[in-house]
Amino acid sequence: MYKITVSLLFFTCVSFLLSCSSKEEKTEIKIQFPNHIWNRFEPMDTTFTVSNTKMIYDVSVELSVLNGFEHSRVPIEVVITSPSGQKNIVNKIIAVKDNQNNHIGNVYGDTWTVEQTIYSHKEFTEEGVYALSIQNRTQYYELFPVVSLSFVISPAKIKDK
DSSP, X not given: OHHHHHHHHXXXXXXXXXXXXXXXXXXXXEEXXXXXXXETTOXXXXXXXXXXXXSOEEEEEEXXXXXXXXXXXXXXXXXXXXXXXXXXXXEEEEEOBOTTSOXXXXXXXXXXXXXXXXXXXXXXXXXXXXXXXXXXXXXXXXXXXXEEEEEEEEEOOOOOO
C-alpha cells in the first residue's frame, strides 16, 4: 500500500510540474542548397508561427559552408513580416573566417557551421504566422560552396543578476 501511495504521489507531482511548464521548444527551419550554390536572387522564403507573445525569444541564423569557402564574411538581409504586415528588416554580416583566414564555428566532417544572432531577447507583439525572407547580399550571383541555411527561434535564456 505504501509503494502505491508513493508512486501515485510521485506521478501526480510530475504531472503537475509538466502541466505548469510553459516553455516552448526551439524552432529550426533549414534549407539545403542544391549543388551547394546559394543564388543571390533566390532568398529563403518561409513562415513560422508565434503562439505566445508573453515569451521572449532569441532569433538567429546558421550558415553551413564547405571547407575551402573563399569568403570571410557573408552579408545577409533578414525580413520578418508580422501577421498584420509590419516588416522588420535587418542587415547582418555572418563571419565565416577569422582574421587569419581560418574557418570559425563548429565543424562536422568538411562542413563548417557558424551562427549569427539576429535578435537577442526579441518580443513578438502579435500571435500568428510570420513571413520570413533571408537573402544573400554578396556581390556574387552564385555563392559557392554553401551547404545550408537555418533560421532558429528559441525561448531566450534568462541571465541571473
